[in-house]
Amino acid sequence: MTRETLIVEHQGPVLKVVMNRPEARNALSPNMVRELTEVFAEARDDAGIRAIVLRGSGGTFCAGGDLKGMERVDAEGGGGRQPAAVANRRFGALLELADTLPKAVIALVEGAAMGGGVGLIAIADWAIVEKNAQIGTPEVTVGLVPAQIAPFLAARLGDRQARRMASFGLRFGADEALRIGLVHELADGPDDLIAKGVRAVNQVLRCAPQAVAETKKLVRTCLSLPFSSTLDAASHLFAAARAGEGREGIRAFLEKRNPAWLVKVEKL
Numbered sequence: 001m002t003r004e005t006l007i008v009e010h011q012g013p014v015l016k017v018v019m020n021r022p023e024a025r026n027a028l029s030p031n032m033v034r035e036l037t038e039v040f041a042e043a044r045d046d047a048g049i050r051a052i053v054l055r056g057s058g059g060t061f062c063a064g065g066d067l068k069g070m071e072r073v074d075a076e077g078g079g080g081r082q083p084a085a086v087a088n089r090r091f092g093a094l095l096e097l098a099d100t101l102p103k104a105v106i107a108l109v110e111g112a113a114m115g116g117g118v119g120l121i122a123i124a125d126w127a128i129v130e131k132n133a134q135i136g137t138p139e140v141t142v143g144l145v146p147a148q149i150a151p152f153l154a155a156r157l158g159d160r161q162a163r164r165m166a167s168f169g170l171r172f173g174a175d176e177a178l179r180i181g182l183v184h185e186l187a188d189g190p191d192d193l194i195a196k197g198v199r200a201v202n203q204v205l206r207c208a209p210q211a212v213a214e215t216k217k218l219v220r221t222c223l224s225l226p227f228s229s230t231l232d233a234a235s236h237l238f239a240a241a242r243a244g245e246g247r248e249g250i251r252a253f254l255e256k257r258n259p260a261w262l263v264k265v266e267k268l
Contacts, residue, residue, distance in 0.1 A: 004031055004035065019061075026061065027063045037097060040052070040098050049103055051106060056117075065115050089148070091116060106125065109135075109193075113136075122149065128200065130193050131174045131186050153166055198268055208249060
C-alpha cells in the first residue's frame, strides 16, 4: 500500500520505515501519526517481520510535532481543548504501540530529532545516532508541554534526567544523548550509520523471535511488578522457552550449526 508520508519496504524479515516529509523536516503531521500507527500495527501482526528499522528522509530524523497541523486542529475545533487533547493522545497511542511491539525497533537518527522525534527514539530498542545530530525537547520554549513523550522519557532516562531534559527545553548533541542513556550507539557519519544499522539488524536476527518478544515483555514487567513476582513470572517464561525455541537452540549449539531462525542481511 502506498503511504503519503512514509516509504515502507519489506526486506525479508526486516521492515524499513522512512518518515518522508522532507519539506517539513519529517514533522509528525496527523496523517503521519496515523500511517505510522497503521504500519506498526501491521508489523505487530506479521510473524514474518522480526525487525523494524525507522529513519527519516532528507538527512533529518524527525523535527517533532507539526505546528501548522496543530493550528489547523485548533481552527477546525473552534479553539476548544478537546480536539487538541484527542490529537495529542493519538501520538501517545502510537508510542505505546511501538514500545510494546514484540519485534525489535531500531532507530537510525541523523540530522535532528526534536520533540516527538525524541519520543520515537525513547521507544526504540536500539537507537543509533550520527555524531553530528542534534536532539532536543523544545516544547516548553513555545509554551507547550511534551505531554505524550514524557512517560517514555522517564522510563528511558529515569525521572531526574527526564525532568531536566523535558522541563527546560534542552537541546544537545549526540555525545550527551549517549551519556544520559537516550541512545545506545554513535555513528561517524551517514555510511557508518547504515553499517551499524546492518550490524544491529543481524544481531537481532541471530536471536529466536519468540524469545525476543517474551524478553521485551519481561523487561517491561520489571518496571511494574514487585521483584519476587517478576522472578516468578520469569521462571514460567523460561520453562516455556525451554520447551519451545530452546529445544532447537540447544540442539543447534550442541551440533555446532546455526539455529533454524538465523538469517543475515547484507545491506539496508
